[in-house]
Amino acid sequence: MEDFTVTTPLWRWQSATAPAAWFFLTIAGEAADGIRFAAIGGQWLDGRKGFGSAKVRATVGDTCWNTSVFPHKESGGWLLPVKAAVRKAEGLTEGDAVTVTVSL
Template sequence: MESFVVTTPLWRWQSATAPAAWFFVTITGDAADAIRIAAISGQWLNGRKGFGSARVDVMIGETSWQTSVFPHKESGGWLLPVKAAVRNAEGLVEGDEVTVTVSL
């Protein structure tokens, strides 16, 4: 399993028409390239899913989980959603610099 560590800000996306907000970190650079290559080469057992997403193992601080990353056209990287349980467990708020380990 290949792992990459990136540090990037936590940011919030909120719909103009719905009250819910989603929190993300954007993965760019070498880690984004490795995810893209793995997705193209079919390294994932379950392949790519909806919206071009790909399954990854993630760790932030002491919290680890499995999730999907989504292609991000604007940055050429990937969006990693950070759910409330992770943000709460790690004491993260919008704008924090987050160190993320992504394993493929």
């Protein structure tokens, strides 16, 4: 298992037509390259799902959860969704600098 740790701002995306909002961390740079290699170039090739996603285990503070990261064209990195339970448990709000470890 490989771990990649970054600190990045928590940001919100909201549809113009839906009331719900989604929160993400953008993983870019060397960590994104490492995830790409581990997900595509290594033994995790069979773990990739729709939209080019890769299954990961994410850790923020004391909270760990299983999720997927999704390719992000604008940054060349990955998007990590951060669900409400994680934000609440860790006291996170939009714009906070969040340190996350992604394992795959």
